[in-house]
Amino acid sequence: MAKMKLELPTEVLKDIEFISKNTKNIFGKMTKAGAEVVYKNIVNNVPAGMKQSAELMSCLHITKIYETPSDAGINTKVLFSGYFTNENGVKTPAPLVANIFEYGRSEESKHGGVIKQPFLRKSFNRTQITKAMLEAQKKESRGLLDE
Numbered sequence: 001m002a003k004m005k006l007e008l009p010t011e012v013l014k015d016i017e018f019i020s021k022n023t024k025n026i027f028g029k030m031t032k033a034g035a036e037v038v039y040k041n042i043v044n045n046v047p048a049g050m051k052q053s054a055e056l057m058s059c060l061h062i063t064k065i066y067e068t069p070s071d072a073g074i075n076t077k078v079l080f081s082g083y084f085t086n087e088n089g090v091k092t093p094a095p096l097v098a099n100i101f102e103y104g105r106s107e108e109s110k111h112g113g114v115i116k117q118p119f120l121r122k123s124f125n126r127t128q129i130t131k132a133m134l135e136a137q138k139k140e141s142r143g144l145l146d147e
Helices: 010-021 022-046 094-103 126-140
Strands: 060-062 078-080 083-085 092-093
Touching: 022 060, 022 078, 022 126, 060 126, 078 094, 083 094, 092 094
Parallel strands: none
Antiparallel strands: 060 078, 083 092
């Protein structure tokens, strides 16, 4: 029976080992870079009514990098969380207000409510996110995972 012996240069083995050991870190930094792009876009696209409330805007966060237990995915979220005090002095959930601005209300005329002003969907620009993530990948992998 024929045998084959394959030897890889030590440098290549070290590069493969580096990528293997730092995979979660590289993916985490990539998702963080994408989340930062989305965060900036949300801040730029927010309707004027939301921008006026500094308390509401302080509820916009980027989460820590985390791993989902079900599928071991590496994630970073951009979200509105917590409560803020509105102009009437009432504690209001920030995600609810963001949802109302994004999707509107069914009884707008009755309550003088907010008309639909989508800003979240516009903030997810695939090209910008991909570019930021690839730059982070290149930086974190020391150029080893270049296109």
